Amino acid sequence: MATSMVIGTQWGDEGKGKIVDYLAEQADVVVRSQGGNNAGHTVVVDDRAFALRLLPSGILYDNKTNIIGTGVVIDPKVLLDEIENLEREGKSAQSLQISNRAHVIMPYHNLLDEAEENSKGDLKIGTTKNGIGPCYADKVNRVGIRICDLMDEEVFKAKLDYNVRIKNKILREVYGSTEAVDYFQILKDYTEYAERLRPYVTDTNYNVVTAIKDGQKVLFEGAQATMLDLDHGTYPFVTSSHPIAGGASVGAGVGPNYLKNIIGVVKAYATRVGEGPFPSELTDETGDYLRNTGHEFGTVTGRPRRCGWLDLAVVSYAADLNSLDYLAITRLDILDKLPEVKICVGYTKNGETVKGFPADLHELEQCEPVYETLPGWETDTSAIRNYEDLPEAARRYVERISEVTGVRLGIVSVGPNRSQTIVLHDVFAE
Template sequence: MAGKVIIGAQWGDEGKAKIIDILSEKADVVVRSQGGNNAGHTVAVDNEVYKFHLVPSGILYPGTLCIVGNGVVIDPEGILGEIGMLHDRGISTDNLKISLRAHLVMPYHKVLDGIKEKHRGDESIGTTKKGIGPCYMDKVERSGVRVCDLLNPEVFEEKVRRNVEIKNAMITKVYGSTDTVDADEIIKNYMAYTKALKQYFADTTVLVHEAIESGKNVVFEGAQGTLLDIDLGTYPYVTSSHPITGGVCVGSGIGPTKIDECIGVMKGYVTRVGKGPFPTELFDETGDQIRNVGHEFGTTTGRPRRCGWFDAVIGKFAVRTSGLTAIALNKIDVLADIDKVKICVAYRKDGEIIPEFPASLEELAKCEPVYEELEGWGQIDHIRTYDELPETVKKYIARVEELCGAKVTMIGVGPNRDQNIYR
């Protein structure tokens, strides 16, 4: 058995796609288990850049089975766009499979997402307005539409018409908007999507189980990050699913005993998108330097990311809540040519040291970082072995390990496949 999970251990955007891409080279199966096309993965291969939102990044390897699991919410138009992009670039999607149990993002979800964000005003969450949250709401409310419904046109039509009636009432009577949706148009479009996507539909829970039982290497591809988890993250500024390792089991239909390695991807600094407290956020030239050198702009939205020093309180929280067995420390090359680098080792609130990540957003907002300062380093993007790294980098890595409680087994010194150092 070789079930390996890769998750984001911060607020997302940690460079998971590169790590997943590297590990996918030896994987037989790559599984995406949560989120929707609100998440984005960028992979750089031989100076070619690929941006994924729903399709697992293992699709770049011809022999790898790529599964979109039951925990993912799927925008048919979005995934067809990705498939078309891959075909245009000469990449086959014959090995792509989509769960029959996955829920569908519908046009009314997108409309409501945008309306609700506008209605919240200054209290907006900062969603991508892709309809992900409203889709998960319907899923939990048990009024969602699933992939398997597409194969039964009468059932699909009945569910769409029932939902459209309710959603249009909400749009007009609750929010006072005129952006209603048309049931006939939705049914027509989604039947066309079905014709194009039907070849990919499968009971993916069986495929994942059989792969693990037969001893194949299965990589579970996480989206977003630990602090965006709907239960454990900085609520309400979170996503609508579970980006932690526990979410992998539910979102792909396997038990926890089928996983034997959990890798958390962290950057050598921290970023986040949208609103919410961010204790180590930088508002100075160093923050601007990290953002520009690290190309910290959203894959899906293009929004500039907020940047700050590495936060070991967050790191320890991620290791504990996801049972991480290893850390992949990415993008430490971005910190090159900064004389002094800092690590947040704890928080201070009202004169008291806070060693653990608080649940309350209001409490977190009052926390100030307690920093340790370490010597910086020069350019390292040309280095390919651990022994060649400067001693200052090794000391930085050792301190991250000590504070977070897990071994750093991979070190990213650039965006390309070959810019990854193994320990």
């Protein structure tokens, strides 16, 4: 059995797409297991950047099976647009499979998402307003529409009728919105989407497990990251799904014992988008340098990301929560010109060491980061391809990350291209 999983250890935007893309070359099957089109992966191939929102990163390779799993919420229009964009770039989506159990984002989800966010004032979450949360809410409330429902016109009509009536009432009476969704327009649009998506729809739960049992190499691709997990992240400033190893098991429809070689992707510094506590955030020139040098703007939204020093209190928490086997350190090259670098190795509160990671955000806001300062290497690492050739200070930096978290180094990335990847362990061979 040869499986591997890529998980974000921070607040997202760690460069998971690049790591998944690199590992996908060895894989037979690539599985996206949760999230929606609020999560973007940017993959650079031959200096061409591909922004993927729903399609698994393996789609850029030929002869790979690419699966959108049960735990993903799917906006059909976004997915079809993405397929068309891919084909315009000379790539094919013929290898795509879509779970018949996945839930469908409807137009009323987008309206509810925006209305809810606008109603919160200072309590806003920072949602992308793509309807992700309301779609997952319908799933939990057991009124959601699944892909298999979309494939059955009579079932779809009945479920759509109920939802349109209820959602328009909520929009009008709860949020005071003058906007409403039209049953017949949605029926027309989504019936068309259904026919275009039908060739891709299948029982992916069965197909993933069968592939594993047949000895194929299966790669599970995470979206978002650990600190955005609905249960374990910095709630309520989180996403609406479970971007952790356990969530991949549920979202892909496979038992946990099938999941091996779990790789935690760690950006060499810290970023996050939207609201919420960020203990190691830098609001000075160094923070601006990291943002501008790293082009830290959202793949989907274009929003500037908040930047700070690497927070190993966060990464260590993620290491335990995901039972990480390896670390993949990304964007090391962004630190190349700094004369010194800092790492947060833990927190104190009122002079006392904080154990674990605080659940209470008020407590987290009171935490003071404990920093270690290391010398910078002030050397261009982007052309280095062997670990031993990295500057000694750069090696010391990534090795310190491994020491504090207790997780082995697996990959060090020194740029966005596939070729700019230093591999210390072949995870599929372990």
